[in-house]
Amino acid sequence: MHPFSCRGCLAWGVYRVHNWHCWSCRWWQNHYPVGECLYCHRTTRIGDSGACRLCLEQARRLKEPDRAVDLVGANRFGQQLYLANLHAARNGKRRDWVAHQRRRAQAPPVQFAPVRWRQLLLFRMPPNHAALKNRAAAVDSEMVRFCDAILRDHAARHGWSRKQINDTARSLKLLQVLQDTPGAKINASDVLELPGLGGTAASTMEILAAADLLIDDRTAAVHRYFTEHAVGLPPEMRDQLGMWFQVMLGGSKNAPRRLPRHPQTAHLHILGMAPIWHMWAARGVQSLAEISREDVVAALPPSGANRCFAEQGLRGLFDILKARKQVFTNPARGLPATHSGSTIPLPLDTELIRAALNSDDPASALAVALVAFHGLTGPQLQELALTDIRDGRLTIDDRTIPLAGPVRTRLAAYLDHRARTWPTTINPHLFINRRTGPRTNRVGRGFPWVKLGVTPQALREDRILQEIHATGGDVRRICDLFGLTVAGAMRYTTGLEHPDLTGRPVDGHAIPHPDSHESS
Incomplete structure (x- = not known):
């Protein structure tokens, strides 16, 4: 595979796999429209200043300290070409970006009121992706500026990354182009089509809801x-x-x-x-x-x-x-109830639990430890907040649980991992992941159990069974420790006298205990 020049900035060292564009010009493709540069008169992607990326980089290279970028003077006698993908993030660029964000925050707030009429469609045509992206890069309206201000404020409060901000801004522009009624509120069903067009749905829907421009027409x-x-x-x-x-x-x-x-x-x-x-x-x-x-x-x-x-x-x-007087009599009245057959809880393989406790993922190790040592349920783990753990004690509902030593060790490791991975998150829940880190909602039911091969219910049942056998069937203690009712705790006592667990003789033959040497 041979290198060639970038189609956007003419830098040397790009390949066909990236459509002959460097990394920066690939970003410009999704954010800026095609036009004629005011300084070199090439037809390419044009930024906000009316210059192409080559002219802009030339002006930045010749920029004097504490002076504005001079696009006219820097490009008067030509440009200096360079190698692709070698522009590292410089402190000056970072200062310019911070100053740009500060000017955005100090600007007067944009006011926008959505239109109340709707344009009905006779039929819908499938969009042309290339034309859609070009139109989205050039779109500019009061609604775009209003949503952009909401996006910057929301992203700053929730600690969004620059990539997430840029993806959401591009998705909002795509929605503006796809609107049947420009300036009207946007249906959630239209937002859900964005991933097929290269956009993001969850973050965009969050911004539209914050701007009060979302119509939730989703069907449960x-x-x-x-x-x-x-x-x-x-x-x-x-x-x-x-x-x-x-x-x-x-x-x-x-x-x-x-x-x-x-x-x-x-x-x-x-x-x-x-x-x-x-x-x-x-x-x-x-x-x-x-x-x-x-x-x-x-x-x-x-x-x-x-x-x-x-x-x-x-x-x-x-x-x-x-x-509601839709039937004359109730034919199901007095119908005897059929009780479903209850299952007998079984213990888990000890090696499986040990491997899950020593998982390389700090979130998985902490979740398994909380269930294995203290018998928490899956929903309780989802709702667990950072403030529920204080001074080595866990508070759930009206119960206060002193945390075991192995749980404290894994908790400290997970909190360090959480602070390093999401340093600016404001999510109050203890467990967060890539999807919930920049938001405030809880994790899903499968996190982090999908990759462990064990469910919290099975792990909790194993913990209760161990306590039942350790206490000789003390139902009152089980109810106090795990928050069970008496009827729920009695389900775990059915295996106490089982011959496979006690080693008592069956039909005159002794059954060796699983832990004894004779069991082999």
Whole structure:
């Protein structure tokens, strides 16, 4: 592969893999439009000063201390070419950038009011990516300047990197070009299309929300799930199910009052009831008012979790429809509840826990230590704040837990790693990652467990089992240590007398203990 000259600044040493552009000119491609340079009259990318990058670098090279850049005088007799990608960050450039940001902060705030009308489209054409980027580089409007001021202020408070600021600014310009109604508020569904155009969605949506220019038209996953499973049902039955679904998620302030349920609860009820809905529709049922108690009993699955979900869902469904006079009687009333079979918690492999405790990732090692030594749950780790740990003690709800020595060691290592990686973050949560570091929300459920091969629930169960065997089944102590109810703690006592754990004889044959030498 042979080197050649940069198409933007004519610097020598670029390659075809980067489309014959140096690093700086690649950045200029996404931020500045094509035009004619006022000083060398070349047709290339033109910056804010009306100069190309070659003329600008020539003026910076000849700039005298404490004097402004003289673009006319520096380029009067030609330019000095140079090698590509050798412009290191100089202190002067850093001072210029800091001064530029200071002037931005001292400038009067830009006022903007979005338009209230909407331009409707007859049809939508797929965008041309090259033309879209060129138009976005040259776009300038009150809305762009207003969002740019919000972006700089938000980024300074949350400790965003320059790359994240530049990517978000470019994404905002792309949205301006893609707008059907210039100057109107922007739909969240349009922002979600930005990654396919080289933009960023999460940071852009955050800035638009801070500027009060975002219309959240996203559809929740449970709404899509309900719509998919209601397709093909009779219209009257679909209307009745829609009424139930609306009350489930939104609750009811009219008698009989009802609190809104969690979307996951509605999801599980739909999972259990959807096959029953379609089975009744296939039999010719047009309305749920035609369903009798015999139909409900015959339609329930024989056993398993789906039967529990179906029973709970049908009770809630007919309760809501009966309260709103959509059915004459409640066929699910008094239906005996089927209890799902409870599982027996099992211990984990000790080597797996030891490897997770000694993980190279400080966040993984601390999360495993908190669960293994103190039995925290996954949601508790997500919500854990920096202020919850003081003087070697962890405060959760109304419990104060003295931290074990290995936990303190891993906590100190993680806090050092956190301070080095995100020195300017204002996220109050203890655990943060690349996505939540420049924001204030919590980490996802899978962090940092995905790469460990163990779940917090399994690790917590192993910890409770160890405590059960160490105390000889002291249920009261388990409830106090781990915040369990008596019924929840009794689940862990079922394995105390198991012959595989006690080594007692079964059918006259002694079972060796797993830790004994005879077990081999």
